[in-house]
Amino acid sequence: MRSISVTNDDHSQAPPTEDTSFATLDAVRAVVAADPSILSSGAKVRVQLGNRGGLSTIQKHLKVLREERDRLAVAQATPATSAPAAPTPPAELASALWAMAWGTAQQSLLARMTTLTVERDTTRESLTAERQDNQELRDELERAELTASKATVAAGIDRIALTEAKALSETLNLSLEKSKAECQAALEAQAAAHAMADREAVIKVETLQATVDRAGQRYGELAAQLAEANRRIEETSRRNDELVAKLAELAGLASQPKN
Incomplete structure (x- = not known):
């Protein structure tokens, strides 16, 4: 059988636990009672249960039911035919004892042969059923391994995508910083x-x-100089007026006759 190793990582999940609430012994017993031909097939019983319940649990219950059937068959086993007639006794005295012993031995032998035949048949059937159960378990295991392999591949793809996303994020961060x-x-x-x-x-x-x-400073200086010039002009004009008045006064005096 091909073996597949499944690594545990952030993307792997634990397999779901079997739901045994539907695959009880009584439920399996009722299904088998309705159709005894499926006593050797756990997969068919699971279908009758509506594809509910764990296959290993159903097979365990089927094994119990097969053992019950075998015990019942052995308990009900009886000699298929009556014991053959005893041979002629060697002596008249031992005739009754010989016939009794021979009959008892034949009955025990026939009962033992019947029991062994039933045990052989039930063992053969149980072996066939267990081989079928083992094959079903192997098929289910291969399906589980295939599912785990797909999950591993998916996880690997997710890791690659995550690595690429991280690289892209780092590149974008560098571009953003730049x-x-x-x-x-x-x-x-x-x-x-x-x-x-x-x-x-x-x-x-x-x-x-x-x-x-x-x-502004120059304007102030010029204004001051202009004011000073105006003052000097006024002063000069006033003096000029005074001189004119004095000259007029002198002229008046000069024009008067002398005594």
Whole structure:
């Protein structure tokens, strides 16, 4: 028989336990009583039970029923024919004893032969039934091994798929990390450019503000100089008016006659 080793892994499962609630001895006895021809076939009994119950349990019950049948057959065995007539006794005195002993021996011999014949037939039938049961068990074992082999192959395929999925996941993670790094570098470059632009704008504003401040200061200086010039013009105009008044006064004095 081909042997298949099944490795235990995360994908393997323990075989289900047999459901013996339907394959009781009384249930098997009732099925066999309805059809005695299936006493030697556990598979046929299981079909009559609606394909329920473990095959090994059913075969165990069938063996018990066969043993009960054999014991009953042996107990009911009787000589098939009456004992043959005793030979002529050697003497008149021993005739009765000889006939009794001969009859008893023949009956015992016939009973023993009948018993041995029944035992031979039942043993032969039991052997045939057990061979059939063993063949059914071998068939079921091969089916179980085939199922286990398929499960092992499926588990191997699952492991390969899992390995490939892990490799793909690692590749995607590396790509994601690379993309994150590139995005971070781009953001940092953009932030640096914005910072540089902000610094240039601040410098321009500060330069313009300094120019405005200098212009304001110059305007103040010019305004002060203009005010000073206006003051001097007014002062000069006032003095000019005073000189004109003095000249007029002198001219008036000069025009008066002398006494």
